[in-house]
């Protein structure tokens with residue numbers, strides 16, 4: 051590649067993603083993105099056993115001025131490393147709460163639960179609970195319609211702080227979901243102490259349905275355990291009727307995935323939601 055002259059940089063581009071320079075460039079671009087409001091939320095429906103849309107997950111995208119609409123895979127990790135995930139996550143929470151408040155004035159949407167992803171770094175901040183309460187006050191959103199998705203990595207943190215943060219938010223009606231359940235290293239005894247409402251089965255497991263009998267058993271175990279602990283179960287990544295049938299047969303409460311809809315812009319989400327109500 052040394053003789054490639056002008057092509058040299060392009061040749062090394064994939065590996066550069068991890069270099070300090072590339073990270074610094076992305077970091078400053080992300081700062082700009084926050085300042086110029088280049089993030090958007092997409093909404094993916096969550097459907098119950100009767101086929102009704104009862105909730106949505108808010109998923110962030112970056113409307114990049116040159117590169118177009120970018121999925122979180124390309125920037126969330128760097129934002130985690132640099133700490134920018136904290137203001138970005140706060141933006142996502144506030145945008146979601148603003149939408150919840152708008153929906154609260156339309157009877158058709160008023161009961162929808164909106165799930166928002168919270169990164170470990172964001173949750174770990176000492177003022178996390180206060181920030182969430184401030185967002186609710188600023189936006190007027192009803193806390194009982196908000197669900198925060200946390201990942202198992204939080205379970206490695208200071209137990210008492212985690213529990214007290216979650217409890218103080220649960221006390222005002224906020225719900226919690228354990229995201230990507232089964233992919234981390236959860237201690238079940240610890241998990242039982244947390245005020246959780248929902249377990250979310252990762253799409254990795256769902257995509258094994260019909261392919262891997264052992265993983266199917268794991269899914270059945272997760273659902274059974276959740277039900278014993280009085281937790282709702284939602285499966286993500288549901289793409290086929292066979293996956294849906296398996297999950298419903300074994301008592302999974304909610305499903306989310308391309309079978310029902312990809313993450314969509316707000317107008318698309320609302321159009322699909324209203325079409326479903328009419329049919």
Ligand code: C2E
Pocket residue numbers: 094108109110121122123126135139142166167168169229230253286287288289306307308309313
């Ligand atoms: P996640 O929380 O596990 O979200 C589920 C991912 O699965 C989403 O990817 C969603 O588009 C995708 N998905 C949903 N249904 C299907 C399906 O049927 N098939 C397949 N193949 N994929 C499906 P997305 O939107 O690219 O988000 C990736 C990750 O980025 C999320 O994973 C989450 O960890 C993170 N993320 C997204 N928004 C935020 C945010 O506002 N804050 C934070 N901290 N993280 C976020």
Ligand code: CA
Pocket residue numbers: 107167199229
């Ligand atoms: Ca999630």
Ligand code: CA
Pocket residue numbers: 151154189190191192
């Ligand atoms: Ca309100």
Ligand code: CA
Pocket residue numbers: 229230252253286
């Ligand atoms: Ca996942």
